[in-house]
Amino acid sequence: MYYFQLQFKRINRTFSEAGIPILPGYIFTLLIFTLFSSKLFENFLYAPFIYTGIWFILVLGLNKSNAILTYIYPKKASLLIRAVENLLVSLPFLLVLFIQKEYLSALILLFLFPFPVFIPYKVKPIRSIPTPFKNQPFEFTSGFRRFLFLVISSITLCLISIISDNFNLGIFSLALMHLTCICMYMLPENEYFVWIYSKNVSGFFITKNLNGILCSSILLAPVITLLMFFFFDKAIIISFVFLLGLLYLSTSIFAKYSAFPSKMSVPQAILFWLSTWFPFFLVVIIPVFYRKSKKQLSQLLQ
Amino acid sequence: MTTINILEKSYGKKTILKDISLKLQSGIVYGFVGDNGAGKTTFLRCLAGFENFSGKIEFDKPSSKNHIGFLETNPSVITKITGWEYLKLLCDARGIKDEKFEEQNIFDLPLNEYVENYSTGMRKKLAFMATLLQKNEIFILDEPFNGVDIQSNMLISEIIQRLKKQGKTVIITSHIFSILTECCDEIVHISDNTISKNISKQDFNSFGDEIKKSVIDASLSKLNML
Numbered sequence: 001m002y003y004f005q006l007q008f009k010r011i012n013r014t015f016s017e018a019g020i021p022i023l024p025g026y027i028f029t030l031l032i033f034t035l036f037s038s039k040l041f042e043n044f045l046y047a048p049f050i051y052t053g054i055w056f057i058l059v060l061g062l063n064k065s066n067a068i069l070t071y072i073y074p075k076k077a078s079l080l081i082r083a084v085e086n087l088l089v090s091l092p093f094l095l096v097l098f099i100q101k102e103y104l105s106a107l108i109l110l111f112l113f114p115f116p117v118f119i120p121y122k123v124k125p126i127r128s129i130p131t132p133f134k135n136q137p138f139e140f141t142s143g144f145r146r147f148l149f150l151v152i153s154s155i156t157l158c159l160i161s162i163i164s165d166n167f168n169l170g171i172f173s174l175a176l177m178h179l180t181c182i183c184m185y186m187l188p189e190n191e192y193f194v195w196i197y198s199k200n201v202s203g204f205f206i207t208k209n210l211n212g213i214l215c216s217s218i219l220l221a222p223v224i225t226l227l228m229f230f231f232f233d234k235a236i237i238i239s240f241v242f243l244l245g246l247l248y249l250s251t252s253i254f255a256k257y258s259a260f261p262s263k264m265s266v267p268q269a270i271l272f273w274l275s276t277w278f279p280f281f282l283v284v285i286i287p288v289f290y291r292k293s294k295k296q297l298s299q300l301l302q
Numbered sequence: 303m304t305t306i307n308i309l310e311k312s313y314g315k316k317t318i319l320k321d322i323s324l325k326l327q328s329g330i331v332y333g334f335v336g337d338n339g340a341g342k343t344t345f346l347r348c349l350a351g352f353e354n355f356s357g358k359i360e361f362d363k364p365s366s367k368n369h370i371g372f373l374e375t376n377p378s379v380i381t382k383i384t385g386w387e388y389l390k391l392l393c394d395a396r397g398i399k400d401e402k403f404e405e406q407n408i409f410d411l412p413l414n415e416y417v418e419n420y421s422t423g424m425r426k427k428l429a430f431m432a433t434l435l436q437k438n439e440i441f442i443l444d445e446p447f448n449g450v451d452i453q454s455n456m457l458i459s460e461i462i463q464r465l466k467k468q469g470k471t472v473i474i475t476s477h478i479f480s481i482l483t484e485c486c487d488e489i490v491h492i493s494d495n496t497i498s499k500n501i502s503k504q505d506f507n508s509f510g511d512e513i514k515k516s517v518i519d520a521s522l523s524k525l526n527m528l
Binding site: 127128129134135137138141142143145146189190191192193195196197198299300302 | 374377387394397414
């Protein structure tokens with residue numbers, strides 16, 4: 001029980017440290033979750049699968065982070081605590097699936113929730129996954145390995161879109177690959193890895209952006225080539241989504257360093273999130289993030 | 303020569319360093335000692351350019367920051383990158399085009415494995431190796447001997463002596479007095495947030511005796527059992 005009290009305290013502290021009052025914080029999170037869920041079910045045919053997939057990734061991540069419990073509690077108790085925690089995290093997902101009348105997905109979720117606790121996380125991989133970005137800065141070297149499942153999913157979805165002649169799914173696969181690249185820039189690195197650069201702030205940003213564009217273009221190349229070949233009549237839309245994605249990548253780089261060395265604050269994250277709904281907003285957001293990030297890095301890169 | 307003039311550093315109202323003035327010469331190994339929390343690491347971070355401060359630090363060359371090798375007490379790592387990729391990243395960032403890391407792997411580290419799987423000592427050896435490969439002029443080494451095996455400690459000690467012979471400036475911190483007396487030409491004692499003493503090599507022994515008397519004897523007298 002004390003473990004769950006601690007988790008509750010930790011969540012409250014996260015809100016407090018982000019400058020959000022606790023109760024509105026919970027309400028806001030609930031609203032975002034409801035909005036995201038309803039939009040997903042409104043706009044996507046395969047929403048139950050995507051939704052269950054998101055839930056599974058979340059629960060897997062949670063079980064990896066709380067694997068330490070096996071050292072603290074007796075084995076049975078630690079398994080029970082982790083299973084209960086999984087159930088608590090699964091409840092909102094279950095509720096939404098029931099509301100959407102997706103009973104099969106809800107049953108799968110109910111059946112699967114205890115299983116991740118049995119996955120051992122002690123085993124350290126001896127072999128590293130080969131990456132085409134071995135000689136590139138860490139974002140894509142590390143990101144390619146961390147998000148390999150997203151890269152494979154994106155290419156698979158692209159192939160399905162061609163087989164089923166579904167252009168929208170093809171565009172979704174392109175957007176997913178872009179999102180994968182953006183995810184690689186979401187968490188700030190230790191300031192040491194900025195300090196090491198023998199560049200000034202502008203030079204640093206030019207390098208980061210050029211590398212980001214180059215590496216994401218390499219990752220996007222198979223998807224773009226396939227889509228261009230099989231949906232040539234939609235080449236303008238494909239090019240537009242490609243270029244817009246690169247613009248978001250650049251924005252995410254500036255957004256990350258605008259809060260550096262901390263994670264993005266809630267207002268910054270909201271600003272970034274707003275730009276995904278209103279792309280023209282980027283004209284304002286990019287200079288704001290650029291100015292802020294230049295200030296944040298001025299000490300480390302003189 | 304690096305000249306530090308009236309360096310002061312505070313976090314809010316808490317003063318961490320005050321009135322630090324010092325001249326650091328090339329070809330000399332400096333050791334910094336002081337109690338835990340005395341401000342040694344903060345001083346090194348100011349010197350390297352991680353922290354803002356009041357006062358002035360003047361280096362020989364205008365872009366000296368780009369020739370500083372900094373070894374953190376607990377070197378930061380990035381997940382899912384191998385030792386080889388870590389070295390490549392740190393060399394590339396400084397414009398060093400070197401990829402023959404296996405040949406220069408003095409500590410026999412498994413460079414194809416993820417750095418996150420390395421032990422504390424291995425991470426330290428990897429980070430130290432990176433500072434060497436960067437061909438720096440100034441080496442700031444925060445507790446380079448901690449957590450490292452005996453053989454590697456001896457190797458690091460020898461490397462420091464060779465760097466000194468090459469005319470590099472080496473600054474180290476350590477809590478092990480014998481290592482400092484063996485490696486350093488000068489010991490700087492930080493206490494009460496400032497430099498309390500500069501001790502040259504011929505006075506190391508008397509400084510050791512002084513510490514023994516004032517700290518060990520005084521502290522142990524509080525314990526009845528020893």
